[in-house]
Amino acid sequence: MELIGSLEEIVLMILLNHERSNSVDIAKHYHDALNKHISIPAIHVVLKRMEKKGWVKSEFGEPTAERGGRRKRLYSATASAYNMMTQLNSVKSELWKGITKPSLRYEGL
Amino acid sequence: MKVYDPPAWADRLITKFCPEAKVEEIQGDLHEAFHWRCEERGQTIAQWLFIYETLRVIRPDLSHPLQNVKNYIIMYKIYLRTGWRFLLKHKLYSTLNILGLALGISFCWLAYLYTNDEISYDRHLANHEKLFRIVADFKPSDKTHHIGGSSNAMSLKYAEEIPEIDQVIRIKSSYGMIKKEEETLPQEFLYADQELIDVLGLFMVEGHATSFDLPNDLILSESLAAKLNIRGKAVGHIISLSDENGQTDFIVRGVYEDIPLNTSIRSDMMVSFTAYESASTERSLTTWFNINMNSLVKIHDVASRTLVEEKMTDIHYKNSSHEAETFIKLQPVSQIHLDDTYGHYNGIVGAANIDMMKTFLIIGLFCLIISIINYSNFTVSLYIHRASEIGLRKVVGAGRSSIFSQLITESFLSCILACILALGILAILLPQFSDFIGKNYSLDILINQRFLLGACVILVLTSFLSGAYPALVLSRFSILQSLKGEQKVRSGKWITQGLLALQFMIATGLIAGVITMQKQVNHLANFDTKIDYDNVLMMRIPGSEAKLLQFVNDLKALPEVAEVAAISGYNGTGIETSEQRVEVAHLRLEGDLLSMLDIAVTEGRNFDPNLGSDRSDKVMVNQALVKALGIENPIGATIPFDYGELKNPTIIGVVEDYLYNSAKTKVKPLVIYQSPQYQLNQVYVKLNTTAIFDESLFASIWSDHFDPFPFQFRFLEARYKDEFRAEQLLINLVGTGSAVAIFLATIGLLGMVGLQLGLRLKEVSIRKVLGADNSSLYRLFTSRYLMVISLGIVGGLASSYFSISAWLEGYAYRIDMSMLIVAPTIFIVLIIGISTILGQISRVLRANPVTFLRSE
Numbered sequence: 001m002e003l004i005g006s007l008e009e010i011v012l013m014i015l016l017n018h019e020r021s022n023s024v025d026i027a028k029h030y031h032d033a034l035n036k037h038i039s040i041p042a043i044h045v046v047l048k049r050m051e052k053k054g055w056v057k058s059e060f061g062e063p064t065a066e067r068g069g070r071r072k073r074l075y076s077a078t079a080s081a082y083n084m085m086t087q088l089n090s091v092k093s094e095l096w097k098g099i100t101k102p103s104l105r106y107e108g109l
Numbered sequence: 110m111k112v113y114d115p116p117a118w119a120d121r122l123i124t125k126f127c128p129e130a131k132v133e134e135i136q137g138d139l140h141e142a143f144h145w146r147c148e149e150r151g152q153t154i155a156q157w158l159f160i161y162e163t164l165r166v167i168r169p170d171l172s173h174p175l176q177n178v179k180n181y182i183i184m185y186k187i188y189l190r191t192g193w194r195f196l197l198k199h200k201l202y203s204t205l206n207i208l209g210l211a212l213g214i215s216f217c218w219l220a221y222l223y224t225n226d227e228i229s230y231d232r233h234l235a236n237h238e239k240l241f242r243i244v245a246d247f248k249p250s251d252k253t254h255h256i257g258g259s260s261n262a263m264s265l266k267y268a269e270e271i272p273e274i275d276q277v278i279r280i281k282s283s284y285g286m287i288k289k290e291e292e293t294l295p296q297e298f299l300y301a302d303q304e305l306i307d308v309l310g311l312f313m314v315e316g317h318a319t320s321f322d323l324p325n326d327l328i329l330s331e332s333l334a335a336k337l338n339i340r341g342k343a344v345g346h347i348i349s350l351s352d353e354n355g356q357t358d359f360i361v362r363g364v365y366e367d368i369p370l371n372t373s374i375r376s377d378m379m380v381s382f383t384a385y386e387s388a389s390t391e392r393s394l395t396t397w398f399n400i401n402m403n404s405l406v407k408i409h410d411v412a413s414r415t416l417v418e419e420k421m422t423d424i425h426y427k428n429s430s431h432e433a434e435t436f437i438k439l440q441p442v443s444q445i446h447l448d449d450t451y452g453h454y455n456g457i458v459g460a461a462n463i464d465m466m467k468t469f470l471i472i473g474l475f476c477l478i479i480s481i482i483n484y485s486n487f488t489v490s491l492y493i494h495r496a497s498e499i500g501l502r503k504v505v506g507a508g509r510s511s512i513f514s515q516l517i518t519e520s521f522l523s524c525i526l527a528c529i530l531a532l533g534i535l536a537i538l539l540p541q542f543s544d545f546i547g548k549n550y551s552l553d554i555l556i557n558q559r560f561l562l563g564a565c566v567i568l569v570l571t572s573f574l575s576g577a578y579p580a581l582v583l584s585r586f587s588i589l590q591s592l593k594g595e596q597k598v599r600s601g602k603w604i605t606q607g608l609l610a611l612q613f614m615i616a617t618g619l620i621a622g623v624i625t626m627q628k629q630v631n632h633l634a635n636f637d638t639k640i641d642y643d644n645v646l647m648m649r650i651p652g653s654e655a656k657l658l659q660f661v662n663d664l665k666a667l668p669e670v671a672e673v674a675a676i677s678g679y680n681g682t683g684i685e686t687s688e689q690r691v692e693v694a695h696l697r698l699e700g701d702l703l704s705m706l707d708i709a710v711t712e713g714r715n716f717d718p719n720l721g722s723d724r725s726d727k728v729m730v731n732q733a734l735v736k737a738l739g740i741e742n743p744i745g746a747t748i749p750f751d752y753g754e755l756k757n758p759t760i761i762g763v764v765e766d767y768l769y770n771s772a773k774t775k776v777k778p779l780v781i782y783q784s785p786q787y788q789l790n791q792v793y794v795k796l797n798t799t800a801i802f803d804e805s806l807f808a809s810i811w812s813d814h815f816d817p818f819p820f821q822f823r824f825l826e827a828r829y830k831d832e833f834r835a836e837q838l839l840i841n842l843v844g845t846g847s848a849v850a851i852f853l854a855t856i857g858l859l860g861m862v863g864l865q866l867g868l869r870l871k872e873v874s875i876r877k878v879l880g881a882d883n884s885s886l887y888r889l890f891t892s893r894y895l896m897v898i899s900l901g902i903v904g905g906l907a908s909s910y911f912s913i914s915a916w917l918e919g920y921a922y923r924i925d926m927s928m929l930i931v932a933p934t935i936f937i938v939l940i941i942g943i944s945t946i947l948g949q950i951s952r953v954l955r956a957n958p959v960t961f962l963r964s965e
Contacts, residue, residue, distance in 0.1 A: 022134075024141045039158070040142045041165040044135060066144045070137030 002053055004088065010034075011046050012055060012081055020074040022061070023047065047075055055081035113152050115143045119163040126167045135166060185518060191498075192519035196526075199494075202487050203523070205860055209853050210527035210575070213473075213480035214567060215534040216849065219542055220473030221563045222554065227461040230371045230446035235310055238411055239275075241439035243267070243404045243421070244451045248434040249683060249690065257403070257440075257451030261386075261394045263421075264404040266428065271420050273413045274406055278302045279382050280374060280456040281402035285350035286818065289337055295819060296333075296350075298378035299456050300385040300402075308405065309368060316344040316363025324388075326381040327359035333377040334364045350380075353651050359384075370549060373445045373457050374405075397428045403455045406439060414439055465546065468839060472846030475615045477567075479850055481575040482608040483857040484520065488579035489605060490864035492586075499583055500591035512584035520576025528568055545838070578604065606897050609861060612854040613901025613938060618909035619847030621934045625913050625926060626840045630833050632924050638768035641707035642826040644671075644796040648811075651818045654789050660814045661700070661792060667810075669800035674700030677787035679769055679779070684738070684750050691737045693778040694769070695752060697787045703729075703764060705795045713744040713762030716783055724783045728758040732766045734778035753786035771832045775921040793825075851938070855945050862894060862949040874958035883954055890950050891943070898942040902935055 004012070014029045015021060021029070023043040030038050050056045061072035123136050139162055146155035196203040231237055243259040261279065268277035281300040286293045299305075306318040306328075314331055321328055327348060334340045337348075339361070346361040359380060368375040386394060393399055408417055421437040429435070440451060449460045499512055507515075536552060543550035554560065650657045657675060664673045677697035684691045702708075703715050711732065716723045728750065735743045740760075747757045758780075766776040796802060808820040866873070876886060910926060917923045 022141070023138045024145060027142060028145065039165055040138050040162050041135075044138070044166075064141075067137040067141050070133045070140070072137060072141075073134040 002084070004084070005046075007042070008046050008050055009085075009088075011043060012050065012077060012085060015056060015075055015077040016082065016085065019076045020059075020061070022072045022074055026075075050081075051075075054078060055084065113143075113147055113155075115140060115159045116156060119160050122163055123166055139163065139166075188515045188518040189522055191515070192522045195495075195519065196523070199491060202491065202860055202864075205856050206484050206487050207523055207527045207530060209480035209483045209856050210524060210571065211530035211534055212849055212853060213477035214524075214527055214571065215531035215538065216476040216846070217473040217567055218531060218535055218564060219538065220469040221567070222550065222560060223469055223542075223546065223548075224466055225559055225563065226371060226548065226550075226554075227447065227466055230461070231373050231443045233369060233371070234308065234442065236407070237443050238441070239407055239409075240308065240442040241406045241408065241414070242442060242445060242451075242457075243406055244438050244440045245400070245425075246436040246438060247431075249431075252692065255450045255452070256400055257453070257457070258400040258455055259402065259404045259437075260397060260399045261389075261402065262397045262399070262428070263425070263437075264402075266424060267404075267406070267421055270424060271417055273409050273417050273420075275409050276304050276308075276405075276407040278304045278308055278405040278407070279402055280305060280405070281382070281385055282376070282454070282456040283352070283380075283385075285352045287337070288349050288351070293351075293819075294336075296378055297376060298350075298380055299374075299376040300382045301379045301456075302382045305374070305379070305405075306365070308407065309372065309374065311365040311368070313363045313365050315341070316361070318363060320362045321379075321381055322383060323381060324384040324386075325358065325360050326362045326384075328363040328365060328379050329361060330367045330377040331364055332367050340364075353653065354388075357384075357388075371446075373442070373453075375458050376456070397425075398431055401455070403457060405442065408439075462546070462835070464835075465839060465842065468842055468846075472619070472843065472850070475619065476846070476849055476853060477571065479612045479615060479853040479857065481571060482612050483853060483860065484523065484575035485578045486605050486608055486857060487860050487864070488516075488520075488576075489582055490861060492579075492583055493868060495583060496586060496591040499586050500588050503586075503588045504592070509584040513580045516580035516583055517573065517576040520580075521572040524568055524572035524575070527571075528564070545841070605861070609857060609894075610897045610901040610904065612857050613898050613942065614905040614908065616847065616851040616854045617902045617905025617934060617938050618912075619843060619850050620937055621906060621909045621930060622913060622916075623840060623843045623847050624930050624933055625917070625924075626836065626843060628924055628930060629917065629920065630836045630840065633772040633833060633836075633920070633922065634830060636768070636772045636922060638772070638829070639708065639765050640767050640825075642824075642829065644798065644800075645706065645825045646794050646796070646802075646822045647825055647828070648792045648794070648820075648822045650675075650790050650792055650815070652815050656814050657789055657792065658699075660810070663810050663813070664792070664794060664807075667806070669796055669803070669806075670794055671797045672701065672705045672795045674698065674702040674705055674793045675789040676702060676791050676793065677789050678791055680787060682752050684748060684778075686738065686749055691734075691778055693734060693737075693750070693780055695750075695780045695782065695787075696769075697785065697789065698781055698783055699789055702793060705793065706767070708767045709765045710762050711765055713760065715762055723761070726755065726758045726784070727761045727782070728755075729762040729764055729781040730760055731764050731776065731779040733776050734780065735763055737778045748780075750780050755782060755784050755786050758782065772922055773832070773920055851941060855941055858894070858898075858942060858945050859949060862890075862946050863952075866890065866949060866953050870953065870956075870961040873953055874961040877954075877958045878962070886954060887947065887950060891946055894946050895943070898939065902938055905938075906931060906934065 010030065010033075011026055014026050014033070018025065018029060023040050026043050026047075027038050027040060030036070030043075047056060047058075051058065055078055056075045057078055058073050058075045061074045063069050063071045120136070123139070124132055127135055139159060142162070143155050143159045146158055234240065242257070243263065245256040245259070247254040247256055264277045264279050268274055279300075279302050282297060283300060284295070284297050287296050303318070303321045305311075306313075306321065311318065313328075315334075316328070318328075320326060329337075329343070329348075331340070334343050339346050343361045343364045348359050348361060349356050350359060351357075367377075393401075406417070408414065418436070418438055421439075422435065425435055425437050440448070445451075445453070445457060447461050447463065449463070453460045502512060502515075532555075535555070539550055539552060650660070652660075661673050661675055664670050676699070679694045679696050681692065681694055684693050698716070701715070701718070703710065710729075713729075716727070716729065728748070730743065730748070734748075738748060740746050740748070743760045743763050745759060745761075747759050750756075750758055764779075764781070768776055769779065770777070804820075807822070811820040873886065913926055917926070
C-alpha cells in the first residue's frame with residue numbers, strides 16, 4: 001500500500017465528500033472543517049502528487065469572471081483512492097480498538 | 110461592492126515562472142482565492158497572501174524555471190543564426206567591422222593589462238595598508254625637497270619612542286662582485302633587517318628565515334642560486350662579495366622563492382643589516398639626518414597614521430641639527446610605485462611610467478571608440494538590406510524591444526568574434542609590447558581573474574555601445590514603408606556624419622601629438638648645449654681617489670688620448686645671502702675640463718694649473734649664478750658659498766651656461782672649484798680626432814687598477830641622446846596608436862562612402878547617361894565628405910591644443926605649437942581622407958551605367 005501524507009489524506013477526504021472541486025473550493029472546505037488557513041500552492045502541490053499516484057483525476061470546467069476568464073481545473077477522487085481510503089480507515093479503526101479505556105490512562109486530559 | 114485586482118507585478122511573475130500548461134489553472138485559482146479572501150478577510154490581507162502564494166508557486170515541484178528559459182534560448186539562437194547569415198552575406202564589411210573591433214579591443218586589453226599590473230604593485234603584501242615608508246618634506250628655502258628616505262638614527266629612535274609603531278625595517282641597496290670560478294658577476298643586493306622576510310612574505314625553499322641576523326648572513330633568491338649553480342646545496346655555502354673596500358665572505362643561510370615582479374622592494378640577494386652596521390662608522394650610523402637608506406614602518410592601527418607622523422616630526426626637531434622646516438611623513442607602501450614624488454632609490458625598484466600608462470589608456474580607448482563608431486555606421490548604412498526583414502518581423506508581431514534585442518545580440522556576436530581575433534592579435538603583440546615597456550609579460554597573465562573580468566566588461570560594453578545606435582534606428586522602422594522598400598533613415602544621417610567627424614577628430618589629435626613630440630625631442634636633441642661632445646667618453650670610477658689619479662696618469666700616456674680630466678659629478682647645495690637662498694650645483698674639477706669640452710669663458714680666466722692659489726679658494730661660476738646673485742662685477746668678487754672647507758671663495762672666471770644636466774630643465778647656477786671638497790669619481794677622456802677608439806686597450810688599463818669591476822664607459826653624445834629615451838618610447842607609442850587610429854578611421858570612411866554610393870548607383874548612372882563628366886561627379890560626391898573630414902580636423906586640432914600645450918609646459922626649452930605642426934597634420938589627414946574617398950568614387954564611376962539601369 002502506498003503511503004499517504006496527512007495533508008494528502010485530508011484533501012482526499014474533502015474530495016471524496018465534494019466531487020469536482022478546484023483548489024480554492026478545497027481551501028474553503030479545509031477552513032470550514034479545521035478552522036485553519038491553507039495556502040493555495042500547497043494544495044496544488046498535494047493535488048499534483050496525488051494525480052501522479054492515481055488517486056485523483058481532473059477535468060477543465062467553465063471559465064468564470066472572477067478568475068479573469070480562466071478555466072477551472074476540477075478534481076475528483078478515483079475509485080482506487082476510495083478503496084485505499086476504506087482500507088486505511090479499517091486499519092485505523094482496528095488500531096484504535098487496541099487502545100483500551102483511554103480515559104483511564106490519560107486522565108489528566 | 111468594489112472589485113479589487115491582485116497586484117499586477119506578482120501576476121506577471123506567475124506567467125514568467127510557471128510552465129505554460131499550468132498557468133491557467135494556478136493563476137485562475139490564485140485569483141479566485143484572492144476574491145474570496147477579499148470578502149472574508151479584507152483586501153490588504155488578500156493582497157499579501159496573493160504575493161506570498163505567488164512566491165510559493167516558484168518552486169521546483171510546481172514550476173520548472175528552465176522550461177520557460179528554453180524558449181528564450183531558442184529565440185536567441187535564431188537571432189544569432191540570422192546575425193551570422195547577415196555577416197556571411199556582407200563579407201567585406203563584416204571583415205572590416207570585426208577587424209576594426211578586434212584591433213580596438215586588443216589595444217584596450219593591452220592598456221588594461223598594463224594599468225592593472227602597475228596598480229597591483231605591493232598590494233599583494235599581507236597587511237599592506239599598515240605598511241609605510243618614512244619620507245621627509247624638507248624646506249630649507251621656498252622650495253620643498255621631497256626626500257624619499259631616512260637614516261639609521263631616525264629608524265632606531267622612532268622604533269624605540271613611538272608605541273604605535275610595531276616594527277621598523279631598514280633596507281639599503283648596495284652592489285658587489287661575486288666570484289664564481291673564473292667569472293665575476295656584478296650583483297645588486299639589499300642590506301635588510303630580518304623582519305623584511307616576514308613583511309614580503311618570502312617563502313624559504315632552503316634554510317630558515319630565523320638565522321638572518323648576524324653580519325655574515327646572506328640569503329638569495331632561487332633564480333640567483335640557480336645562476337650560481339648552488340641550488341639544493343646552498344645553505345652553508347660561502348659567497349665572497351668584493352667592493353671598493355675589499356672582499357668579505359658571507360654564509361648563505363637560506364634560499365627564497367623569487368619575489369613577484371610587482372613588488373617595489375625586490376632583490377635577488379639580501380645581506381643582514383647587521384653587516385652594514387658593522388661596516389659603517391659610528392658617526393654615519395648616529396648622525397640624525399644622514400639620509401642614506403629606506404625604512405619601512407609597520408604601524409599597529411591605520412587610523413593612527415597622522416599621529417605617528419606628528420610624533421616623528423616632533424622627535425625630528427628634538428634631535429636634528431637642521432633648523433629648517435621639516436615634516437616627516439609616512440608614504441603608504443602601495444603608493445610607492447605610482448607616486449614619483451619621493452623618488453625610487455635605495456632598495457626601491459623604479460616607478461611606474463604614469464605618462465606612458467595614461468597615453469596607453471587613452472589610445473586604447475580611442476581605438477575602441479573609433480571601431481565602435483565604424484560598427485554603428487556600417488550597420489546603419491546597411492539598413493536597406495534589413496528593412497524588409499524587420500518589416501516582416503513586425504508584421505508577425507515582434508515589438509520594438511525584441512527587434513532591439515535582436516540587433517544587440519548581433520553586435521554581441523560580432524564582438525565575440527572580434528574578441529577571439531583580438532586574442533590572436535594579443536598573442537602576437539604581447540612579446541613586443543612587454544619588450545617595449547620593459548616588462549616581462551607572457552600569455553598566461555591572461556588567465557587571471559581580474560583580466561577575465563575586465564575582458565568581459567569590455568566585451569559587454571563594446572557590444573552594447575556599438576549595437577545601441579543601429580538597434581535604435583532600425584527598431585523604429587515603420588512596417589508599411591519598410592515592406593514597400595521606401596524606408597529611409599532620416600535622423601541618422603547627421604549622427605553618422607557626426608560620428609565620422611569624431612573619428613577624424615581623434616585621429617587628427619593623435620597625429621598632431623606625434624608630430625609635436627617628435628619636433629620637441631628633435632629640438633632638445635639638437636639643442637645648443639654649448640658643449641663640444643665630440644670624441645669625449647666618460648667613466649664612473651669605483652675606486653678611491655688615489656687609484657683614480659693613477660689611472661688618469663696612465664691614460665695621459667696613451668697616444669690616442671688628447672686630454673683627461675676628472676670631476677666629482679654635479680652635486681647640490683645652497684648659497685645663503687642676507688636676502689635669499691639660491692640653490693646651486695657645485696663641481697670639483699681636476700684637469701682642464703673647460704677647454705676639453707670647449708666651454709667658453711665669457712669673463713675672467715680659466716683655472717691656471719701653475720697657480721697654487723687656484724686650488725684653494727678660487728672658483729669659477731656660470732652666468733646663471735651671476736644673474737641669480739645679482740653680482741655686477743663678478744671677477745674678484747667673493748660669494749657666500751660654503752661647502753666643507755671652502756668658504757667665501759673668490760670668483761676668477763665666468764663660464765657660459767653650458768648644459769650640464771638634462772635639457773628638460775633650465776641650467777641652474779653652478780660653482781666650479783679645484784679644492785678637494787668632494788671625492789673625484791668620474792673621468793672624462795677626449796680622444797685625438799685621428800685616433801681609432803680601441804676598447805680593449807682602455808679595458809686592459811682599467812683592469813690594472815680596478816679589477817674585478819667591469820670596464821664601463823659612455824660616449825657623452827650617446828649619453829645625452831639617451832636622456833630622451835622615455836620621450837622616444839612615448840613617441841613610438843603614440844605613433845603606433847595614431848597609425849592604428851587613422852587606419853581604423855580610414856576603414857570607416859571607406860565603408861561609409863562605399864555604402865552610401867551603393868545606394869546612389871542609379872543616380873550616378875543616370876547622371877552619366879545624361880552627360881555629366883567625371884570631374885563634376887567627383888566634385889559632387891567629394892564635397893560632402895570633405896566637409897566632414899575638415900570638421901574633424903578643426904575639432905581635433907582645437908581639442909589637442911590644450912593637452913599638447915600642457916605637455917610642452919613640462920620642458921624648460923620648448924617649441925611652440927605652430928604652423929610647422931599644424932600644416933603637416935592637416936596634410937596627412939587630408940591626403941589619407943581624400944584618396945580614400947576618390948578611390949571609392951572612381952570605382953563607381955568606372956562601372957558601366959547600363960549594369961545599374963537595366964534592372965528597372
